[in-house]
Amino acid sequence: MAQYTLNINNQDHEVDVAEGTSLLWVLREHLGLTGTKYGCGIAQCGSCTIHLDGAPVRACVLQVDHVANGQKMKTIEGLSESGNHPLQQAWIETQAPQCGYCQSGQLMQAAALLEQNPSPSRGEIKSYMNGILCRCGTYMRIIEAIELASETTTQNA
Numbered sequence: 469m470a471q472y473t474l475n476i477n478n479q480d481h482e483v484d485v486a487e488g489t490s491l492l493w494v495l496r497e498h499l500g501l502t503g504t505k506y507g508c509g510i511a512q513c514g515s516c517t518i519h520l521d522g523a524p525v526r527a528c529v530l531q532v533d534h535v536a537n538g539q540k541m542k543t544i545e546g547l548s549e550s551g552n553h554p555l556q557q558a559w560i561e562t563q564a565p566q567c568g569y570c571q572s573g574q575l576m577q578a579a580a581l582l583e584q585n586p587s588p589s590r591g592e593i594k595s596y597m598n599g600i601l602c603r604c605g606t607y608m609r610i611i612e613a614i615e616l617a618s619e620t621t622t623q624n625a
């Protein structure tokens with residue numbers, strides 16, 4: 469066992485876990501941040517997507533040892549203070565989710581896209597979101613939600 473300090477959602481957390489533990493496991497089982505989901509465990513589905521220093525990463529294949537050196541992580545719980553991020557509002561307006569299981573990963577990937585590129589084309593959205601799987605097939609509503617959030621954000625900028 470080893471002690472690690474993790475900066476998540478702008479807060480430092482101390483955890484005592486075995487070296488090599490998956491970051492996803494630490495988030496869910498040690499810190500109670502269960503918004504990040506376990507899907508495949510092998511970086512193939514995107515359900516566990518979080519941000520590491522602003523970039524989307526798959527938490528299931530990141531070991532805690534590799535992120536405990538001052539890097540900043542953001543999970544779905546830290547995307548906005550009260551669920552009012554433009555993407556979350558667009559998700560509600562377009563009724564994007566079906567079962568909901570993949571949706572925090574979808575939102576975190578989409579948030580990283582809009583931070584890099586506030587006005588993506590439909591092709592850019594499809595390309596960036598490729599690899600975040602939705603077993604319910606909500607892809608078209610997700611694309612519409614991202615376009616809506618992009619319009620809202622750029623209109624208010």
Ligand code: FES
Pocket residue numbers: 505506507508509510511512513514515516517526527528529
């Ligand atoms: S659970 Fe991490 S990519 Fe599927």
Ligand code: FES
Pocket residue numbers: 565566567568569570571601602603604605606
């Ligand atoms: S909404 Fe069910 S897996 Fe995406």
